[in-house]
Amino acid sequence: MKVIDLSKPVRHNSADPFFMRVSVKHKPHKAARLLVWILGLPWRLFPRDFVGWADDTIRMGVHATTHIDAPWHYGPVSAGARAQTIDEMPLERCVGPGVVLDLSHKDDDDPITVADLVAALARNGATLTEQTIVLIRTGRDALIDTRDYWQRGTGMSAAATEWLIDQGVTVMGIDQWGWDLPFRAQIAKSRATGDATLFWEAHRVGQRRPYWHMEQLVNLAALPPHGFEVAVFPLKIVGASAAPARVVAILR
Missing domain, CATH: 3.50.30.50 (Putative cyclase)
Known part of the structure; x- marks a missing residue:
């Protein structure tokens, strides 16, 4: 079986018309550590290998990509x-x-x-x-x-x-x-x-x-x-x- 992708990449492109641009914000792993601390886990109980989780925010219209x-x-x-x-x-x-x-x-x-x-x-x-x-x-x-x-x-x-x-x-x-x-x-x-x-x-x-x-x-x-x-x-x-x-x- 062969699968061919027919979808364009989802990413910011300044050449797109202003009303159709995509904005993608990649959040660093470490940002999640502060959130976990705010939620109640003391710093001393953080696992040694817990670097946080990556997260991303996308802002786009539903017609902006494939x-x-x-x-x-x-x-x-x-x-x-x-x-x-x-x-x-x-x-x-x-x-x-x-x-x-x-x-x-x-x-x-x-x-x-x-x-x-x-x-x-x-x-x-x-x-x-x-x-x-x-x-x-x-x-x-x-x-x-x-x-x-x-x-x-x-x-x-x-x-x-x-x-x-x-x-x-x-x-x-x-x-x-x-x-x-x-x-x-x-x-x-x-x-x-x-x-x-x-x-x-x-x-x-x-x-x-x-x-x-x-x-x-x-x-x-x-x-x-x-x-x-x-x-x-x-x-x-x-x-x-x-x-x-x-x-x-x-x-x-």
């Missing part, structure tokens, strides 16, 4: 009912056969269409089912830790997202900063065309049809087109719109 979005992220209502939060994601949907659709040829700001997905699936040779977890490879994980990461990429169109759901797929992911086109491109296209339906169009599909998508995946180029399992277990944060997840592919 994560999976719940329908609640897209809006409070999905398919006419209260949208599910991340703690309500069925565990049986967190594991399934993986399929990689290679869209790495797509230019920045050029949205992924239904025709793109159909052609990629034909090249792949896989069959999509309700259990399939579809991974969209753009190759933009190469930009992680650069200032271009959140500013560049292709992105799923609403129609392409709907098409995946039509095939029964409700868990999907992408190896770039976001599921849609970069914010910069969405805003520019909306302003240029006057079309009020363009901004966040693929995310907003989830207001009509519940689905779950992962963002900021890595290493999709290391995977075969299909024939592997994907496991994605988000943190069980009650009421949250998303959660960081350690996403892995399992090849047997």
Whole structure:
């Protein structure tokens, strides 16, 4: 069995946009000694080899690193009912056969269409089912830790997202900063065309049809087109719109 990590490292990166930065504070072992003394253990009773325990504090948004979005992220209502939060994601949907659709040829700001997905699936040779977890490879994980990461990429169109759901797929992911086109491109296209339906169009599909998508995946180029399992277990944060997840592919 071979396990391939599809999750980016969780660490501070000053190149990330200010609203998505991660802060990690590593506390020294010795800091715990004072806490234990305050809790009531006299210094004379400390074990000779007790140097204290390491501890760490992380401050981050739930969308700041590799994560999976719940329908609640897209809006409070999905398919006419209260949208599910991340703690309500069925565990049986967190594991399934993986399929990689290679869209790495797509230019920045050029949205992924239904025709793109159909052609990629034909090249792949896989069959999509309700259990399939579809991974969209753009190759933009190469930009992680650069200032271009959140500013560049292709992105799923609403129609392409709907098409995946039509095939029964409700868990999907992408190896770039976001599921849609970069914010910069969405805003520019909306302003240029006057079309009020363009901004966040693929995310907003989830207001009509519940689905779950992962963002900021890595290493999709290391995977075969299909024939592997994907496991994605988000943190069980009650009421949250998303959660960081350690996403892995399992090849047997």
